[in-house]
Amino acid sequence: MGVALKDILTEFKHPAGQDELTGVAAVDTFNALYQFLSIIRQPDGTPLMDDEGRVTSHLSGLFFRTANFLQQGIRPVFVFDGKPPEMKSSTIQDRRDIRDESKEKWDEAKRKGDLTGAFRYAMSSSVVDEHIISSARTLLQFMGLPVVNAPSEGEAQAAYMARKGDVDYVISQDYDTLLFGTPVLVRNLTISGKRRIHGRQVTIQPERITLSDVLQTLEISREDLVDIAILTGTDFNPGIKGIGAKTGLKKVKNGEFDGIIRDKSPGFDPEPVRLFFQKPPVTDSYNLETSPVDRDGVFSFLCDEYSFSPDRVNPVLDKIAKKEKQKTLESWF
Structure with a gap:
């Protein structure tokens, strides 16, 4: 996924401070969902599931991480991919083949009791299907957050919105976003915190890349x-x-x-x-206005439909409600 430009971009990655993150951010949603599905798993690689066996890792990541965004003064706009270009068909097939192979290796590692290998292969077997997409859209609707439907690649649409000044930066792991012209790319924001990578615990911090710095320095x-x-x-x-x-x-x-x-x-x-x-194909047909969180809707969707614990969901909803009340009061002054 993405392009291999890391070796010439490393020096342009700077820690993203809180003051640099406050504002409106376009989220490369499919990229974020893949991250949630890959990382939020049981020790043997099994994703979180509800009582009916439906995957909920993406909903957990989307709800709790988005709540953190709102607490930090980040107003996310979620950009969903549209139809991929025909010239991407080979890459899409290659990814399917990798997922299928990883699924077989994951099953084999579980049979052998190799938890480290199982988790690693499970991460590579993640797939964003229609259930993942539709349930993510429903949760975002209940949370009152804007959704933008890209005509093609989500990072292209996000970069276009950033160039127009409608959003302050783009959140994605992929360097493609720079190729599409986003002035500022923020990486690791959806996965920041302590993570186990290659068997060891590491702390992942958000990093910011400014396109103009890259171009000017590299000439x-x-x-x-x-x-x-x-x-x-x-x-x-x-x-x-x-x-x-x-x-x-x-x-x-x-x-x-x-x-x-x-x-x-x-x-x-x-x-x-x-x-x-x-x-790239992009659209100006979008509305970036937020709506109040539908607390009952979020609770019913997560707890009643997808078996989330009320003890985990309610405190987060309380924090969001407090933040919304604070913003309402500030608007009077």
Whole structure:
């Protein structure tokens, strides 16, 4: 998922302080749901489920993490993916194959009692299906939070809204969002906190990347950044074998992009990929207004329908109600 630009972006990742996070944030929703489904699991990798065996990991992550956002003064706008472009079909199939293979390895690890391996393979078996999407939408509706339906890629729509100034930044794990032109990308916000990675406990902190800093320091344009991504591989093309981000940066700055494509991938036309990153399908049809939380609706949906504990849900709803009351009082002054 995403593009492999980490090696040239590491120096531009800065800890995101609370004052930098306050404001309106567009959430790459599918990306966030994958994170919740991957991380919120039992020790053997089994996702959280309700009494009927329906997966609820995503609802847990969405509810509790969004409540934290609201407490911190972050007003999230959830952007959902639309129809993927045809040139992404190969990537989608590859991901299906990886999920299927991971599911088999997860089952085998559980049979062997290998909890570490089971959890690792389970993370890679996550899938955002219609149940996940529809239940997430319902919860967000009850929470009174705006939802935007992208015509195609969610991060492209989120980046467009950020460029317009309708949101302050985009929340996503994927560097693609920078290729689509978001001025500010915030990573790790949906998964911040203590996490077990590769068998050890680590603390994950939110990090902020500013596109203008990247381009100015590397002395490249956004179009150049897209070309670097094309060389390393994107969701829409496999890339050139042996070329990573650092090599790609050097080649693009030296004007070698066209020659490399001609010599190493003669049947590939990079123009459709370039055009998609530069002018993706987006919409201006969205409403970013929030509504009061439907407390009864949230409680009934989570506790009555999906077996959440009232002792966990009610305190969070109390905090949200207190925050809403505080905002109402502040509006009088």
